[in-house]
Amino acid sequence: MGEYRKSGKGRVDHSEAVRFSFDGKSYEGLRGDTVASALMANGVHLLGRSFKYHRPRGAVGVGFEEPNALVTVRRGKGRMTPNLRATALEIYNGMEVTSQNRWPNLNFDIGAFNNTFSAFFPAGFYNKTFMWPKSFWDKVYEPFIRNMAGLGPAPTEPDPDVYASTYAHCDVLIVGAGPAGLAAAIAASKKDQRVVLVDENTELGGSLLGATGATIDGKPSEAWLAKTIKDLDKAQNVTVMTRTSAIGFYHDNFVALSERLTDHVPSLKPGQSREKLHRMRAGRVILAQGAIERPLVFNGNDRPGVMLASAAQTYINRYGVGVGKNIACFTAHDSAYQAVFDLADSNIRVAAIVDARKELAADILAQAQSRGIDVITNAVISKTGGKNRIKSIEVYSPDTGTKRQVNCDALLMSGGWTPSLHLWSHSKGSIKWDAATKVYLPDQANENCVCIGACNGDFGIKTALNAGSKAAGGRKSYKVEEADFGQGQIFDQLPNYIAPQKTKAFVDFQNDVTDKDIKLAVREGFKSIEHVKRYTTNGMATDQGKTSNLNALEIASKALGKDAPQVGLTTFRPPYTPTTFGAICGYRTDDLFEVTRKTPIDPWAESQGAVFEPVGIWRRAWYFPKPGEDMHAAVARECKATRDSLGIFDASTLGKIEVVGPDAAKFMNIMYTNPWSKLGVGACRYGLMLREDGYIYDDGVVGRLAEDRFHVTTTTGGAPRVYRHMEDYLQTEFPELEVWLTSTTEQWSVIALNGPNARKLIEPFVEGIDLSPESFPHMAVREGKICGVPTRLFRVSFSGELGFEVNVPAHFGKYVWETLFEAGQKYDITPYGTETMHVLRAEKGFIIVGQDTDGTVTPHDAGMSWIVSKKKKDFVGKRSLQRSDLVAEGRKHLIGLLTDDPNVVLEEGAQIVTDPNQPIPMDMLGHVTSSYWSEALGRSIAMALVRDGFNRMDEELYIPMPGGVNHKAKVVKPMFYDPKGERLNVL
Template sequence: MSGSPNNLGAFRIKGAGRLTPARTARFTFDGKSYTAMEGDTVASALLAHGVHLVGRSFKYHRPRGILSAGPEEPNALLDVARDSARRQPNVRATVQEVFDGAKIASQNRWPSLAFDVGAVNNLLSPFFAAGFYYKTFMWPREAWSKLYEPIIRRAAGLGVAPKEEDPDHYANRFAHCDVLIAGAGVAGLTAALSAAATGAQVILVDEQPEVGGALHFDASTSIDGQNGYDWAQATAAKLAAMPNVRILTRTTVFGYYNHGFLGLAERVTDHLARPGRDLPRERLWQVRAKRVILATGAIERHMVFANNDRPGIMLASAARTFLNHHGVTVGRKVGVYTAHDSAYEAAFDLKRAGVTIAAIVDSRAKPGEAVAAEAKRLGIEVLTGHAVLDTSGRLRISSMKVARIGSTDSRKIAVDALIVSAGWTPSVHLFSQSRGKLRYDEANQRFLPDIYAQDCVSVGACNGTDEIAALIDEAAAAGGGTVAMGGESKFAWTGGMIGAAEGAGADTTVKAFVDFQHDVTAKDIRLAVREGMHSIEHIKRFTTNGMASDQGKLSNMHGLAIAAEMLDRPLPTVGLTTFRAPYTPVTYGTLVSHSRGDLFDPARQTPMHALQAAAGAAFEDVGNWKRAWYFPRRGEDMAAAVNRECRTVREVAGVFDASTLGKIEVVGPDAAKFLNLLYTNAWDTLKPGKSRYGIMTREDGFVYDDGVVGQLAEDRFHVTTTTGGAPRVLHHMEDYLQTEFPDLKVWLTSTTEQWAVIAVQGPKAREIIAPLVEGLDLSNEAFPHMSVAECSVMGVPARLFRMSFTGELGFEVNVPADYGAAVWTAIRERTEALGGCLYGTEAMHVLRAEKGYIIVGQDTDGTVTPDDAGLGWAVSKKKTDFVGIRGLKRPDLMRDGRKQLVGLLTNRPSDVLEEGAQIVADPNQPKPMTMLGHVTSAYWSENCGRSIAMALVAGGRARIGQTLYVPMQDRTIAVEVTDTVFFDKEGGRIHG
């Protein structure tokens, strides 16, 4: 073996790999400085310097090394930093590319990686068997919060989350394509060539820095007469030159959702030493594809045997990747333990590079003839029908204990690395996420795609297609075009074994790991079955097998096989755990993208916001909106300001910004019919120029939203919703229009932001707006309560509603948002000249409560019917159908004793109840008390000269006149049950 200069690592093989020695990068690992080649991953760079120990396991703190060379890595999770502010924990060393100046640290150890105090857990492991937490922390009961929980919380987690604010920025892109191809190996590239030839818009995605897939490690494949890897790079260049193809490398398809929607995470600058300020760190792609081609390949399985987790033990494909792509050998004397021919190819590559192969231990009785012959030719000892019983070594493997299966005689073979392979598991994760159904291939012990739920197709190794020629034909057909090329490969995916292979005579008290990250052993799986877990989903949760950040890519199949063996049942009948998104971990930054800081929950402001701020308004958050809460004058606190505003509205008039109300334009010849189906009351009897209050229920019959609907023409309605309900009501309407009533000719348009709405309420409201309104008679006779008309206000096109949420004479002026400030200013000047004022949401709440008007979401709680809210009159008795009609007819929703909305008056007028307070019939009853309901709204009413409240009370209307009680922390308040109207019970003021 010919080594490279020491500064690049003693295990770097001169002339091997595809990296350029002249292009280097410096980095540190746990404070020690190393040199890497540009293109190295952290894993390959550390291995080049002989560093195998990179971390400690989660539960037992056992020494752990690099196991794989790809995204399935469970062990080598590191902390990667650029500077003090740019640090990310739990980065997979096998994925992270080295960049100059990288500061890399191991995790889950103290005080150092080589000497970790937490390793005492390994000695105590008999007490930490699977499911121990379900049993250990149950006694004594009172010790949970004081003793167990603080300890568990301190011990939980991998890595340390940064405390500093993330200085990087992230991006988001939306894209549409005809074909999205996940995976750019031979199958993916072939499918892309085929699809691109048809003129389709193609997006080709691969998580590695370069295309090629398995060609990174497989040097035996040739395509179209050239080396497979070289063919892949040339093909990528050809595709990149096509205007209808987009290639995204360093990008992972992490989620496959309904209707061809996929989530992609692109690592844009994580590999750069000095990324430009204008570049995002990562980019989220949200792609809608007509068709998806899955070419995601296969994941190599490890072997399960005693102490199979020592540093220096890794997958055979990983050893080939590090050698053939990075030019790094994993050791000088390497052992091989396998149940599949592919590990032989790794041994051959290492042998030809000058590495000593101590022995190939094959659990099968007979390997493939070709590999057996080549092993003999190269002088490699092959032990068929043998098993590795155990390994030795403290911080790195130093030997393996080998015996013939069924024999008690063993031998010890010295090694400094051990590569393993139990065959290959097709990567069906995305297929499973798409809701496709799998079938079990008994001959090769693997699950393969079977029944598709979406327009997608699996090709290549992920579909169980093993031969290169068949793979090319299959991928070309999936692309829809034609590709004329051939290929040859010695590599075979078929076969292998799953389950435990401890071997005869193995000490089963020693740990044989199935899930490396969560320290789940074969013994744990067997214990779970003995404890009564017969479903793989139960076994998964009892043991946590497959629940780590690697999502069981290596462990799921082994766990399933061991469980099936214990249950003595065919493997498919035990079940298969569900593969969920994300395929690999995705950072919060990628998902959040621009939605951080001020953009995390963007504040929405009405067109009159600045004018209200200048008027001294205090604002409150209502959903995303900033709404004027109250307008304090000098010397006034909130209570004094609200009392003045309420009194002024009743005596003179007030101006209120109602722009935040949801507004939806419902247009079309079937608009009235559509509203009839969505609301409880009738709309076909409404006439243009009139409005009506409407209640919307869900299918279960409970109140969903309310608002006033104005009819502007036979085929046009202006629908208002609650401020917080606007988006969900529009979604609700669109959902039913598209799925239940697609035959109706109706169009829905959100117009919330189009109209600025100025509510003028009070006895002098008509006098205030009359001079500003053009072309409309505002008299009671010509424009009565609940009228609507299109007109002009100050020369601006407007929609004027005669309506009220205060019980006073009221108008709502709707003008285009751009003119809102000007019209507001004019109305405010006239109002204040007549002695009126501006008022905010708090006064609005008090005024509406005085009249018993409800607010959906405050006086309702998702279990309230229209009748419960005192709005039974708004449910049509003549309609045969509307959303919620069947729910309202359920016996439980019609029974006596349901909670109903009533009013409450405290015995002491000055007592203001707390909203949410519980109500009881007898304050002296023993605990737990029987609660009759709760207070929904409670205020001091200046106009009533006392406190008022509304509440949902069991059998509420039948209790009117009774005395109930509201227990508070320091006292109990007696209340009288009343109706919900506290002011102007006759309702004459609303008609002016």
């Protein structure tokens, strides 16, 4: 047991010792301790080094508000968590804790030279200093800053833990289980409603855990708390969640709750979730978040051993730990006296209480005197002594100019209280400035939500209990005997005889922001608190300024000569407490991070050793390499085999929409540029779809199966947006049309067969369809059977070869594919992937929407004026095509390029110029959109969008590449192979 532990005192289990290590040294604590309380029990106050100046720091607080005491916990491979608050971290046997931001060790830290030279590190230092020369940024400045300033190191290994997540609902959600929250839960439990009470601490009680001595309804507060916990446990309609932080309050009472499940247990069971995120939708939210004590801003206020008075009070009452043996206190609020009395009553010597106020209530003074405590009013602390722990304070009385040194080993401070408005502000509840207490308080609610207790500015146990009961519809009036909470005075600046340049009074401990930094920001012209915050980084650390925001505001408003409300308050943003990425991701990691869609034929491709590529959210076979083949060789072979005999391709990912109804043709006329009314049943047509702005949106082949039924295909990636686009126009612009749309993408497997032997292959398997060219010409669709299963058989071609697209119900896809593949062996049937598909279509000059077009390409630009109906009165995009910019000369046109050197395959995306010797920046005409090696032509081919391209036929252009190589290429029509289309009609 540590020498600062008070035997038998507190809520920790004195019968159960827990061993853990800090920076490699073993310590003993008790069951119920935090890292901070256990270390303090052993006299250790130095817990870390500060962010910028590497100053030694100890715990300032006792819970999640802690700005200083950040540590790293390691528990085996991949399980390292930096920046945890030692004050809220429960110990367990074998726990390994290390300090941060120090080298070589915590007691001697090289980086502390930053402190010596701190005059050179004022607010805005980084912005001002690391500016020039620019080339220094990557190699010198950034690594330097990253090494010297910082928090704990980021983990380098994958996190092996599981993080759970769930949606949940309740009638009443109560956040915070102090007296207000507990009374609300008790009152709510008596009604027929689902109640959830959450608290981020290990146990319920809030301020009752730290401040003991009151009686509630005739019982000591500890006994009342124990009974209340038991009552809530018994209530069937109440769920109590501890170790659960309400991290964010979103629209319509949607509150994110992050529950820590395993960080406090010594051994982990496999598969056990580390944390669980509850997405809670509540009918009503009761916020009882309490208030956080404010530090005082004085020279040397960051020395280890200087802490909030309420924190010291909690260490003694909850953990049985004296934060020192000879303490002092510096306060501007009555509440600190009770804390000092609690320590004094535990036989801790009190060296002095320094009160910045001129006058003090007589009864408080009397209580101090009865304990023999020296109270010095109208005085401040002008400096503190001690290296890694406070040893002395200098008490300065500004009116008389007297100075006096007082020795102490801990210093309690209190600058008053700040109600916690975080979640209230997340919910967009408005706040109002309370001039009397100089704090912001909740004003108008924006949700069905109420703030009660200390977070509403209502201090004291009785006030909180009664407010809690009332908020939950109860009428209980609690009988409470408690010490008067008292009052305080807010000081923006404490007087000091020492010149400001020789002092260091911290406002934001975690980001090392001093009062001077804030004043400097104001002097340099920053007037809004939001700008002061960003320039000084005050309140921007992981504690989000829980202890610093109002002190910063007070100092800034004084410097600006304005009232605080005119200067404003910075915005509170989720998360209230730092939250792991694991909790936010939940189950959505690895394979579940983004679901990969696979076609029914995908397993076959995988078994054949296909290489895959992602297309939209699909994975598609890219090419099928044979042993020893690279991609180039495989694609060349697949292309040749298809053009020579027969290729087979899985086109199942094509988007499909069934457009049905008496007005289906009318609707098609609106959605596509070309006409559909006269398309015969059983015929197909290529359709081009524009957005209303006149640019190409999608394309695909459409088959008419009946007068009132179209089988529409879309691009693979475009299917969802085309469907939405159609639904939008149908529902909102043309609701009078009797048309129904159904997405059928996943209902059909599509097997594309291309090559001169395509018909020969399928002929024996097809029933009910005459395949002869006369009755089944190119661009036709028939329904019948193939391999004994129903099919919609399209005679279409995206390769220029005789082609069929066999649509079968999805679950027959693999069977039909395997049957055809087996039978195709005599034609040397060759499976090909998306790369070969792209080459074959490029050889024919067919566009890929999104590759050869980019959302600014009109049909005319793409050389497809032929598909835009001149006769139709209306279609989506028609009017925009007449806009002056869209009919202007000199737009970019889609053309073909043939390189001078047939072996050069241009890079897609490469820029095109007329003269490669012109000065930089060159006049760029456009870029290469598609570029491949064409095995059929024995040379490279390319397509490009080039300014005024149609008027540049046979012109020679240049494609300059990095390294000084300039490729020369000739502009041609984008039709490289079989321009007459004779190969479609192979018999």
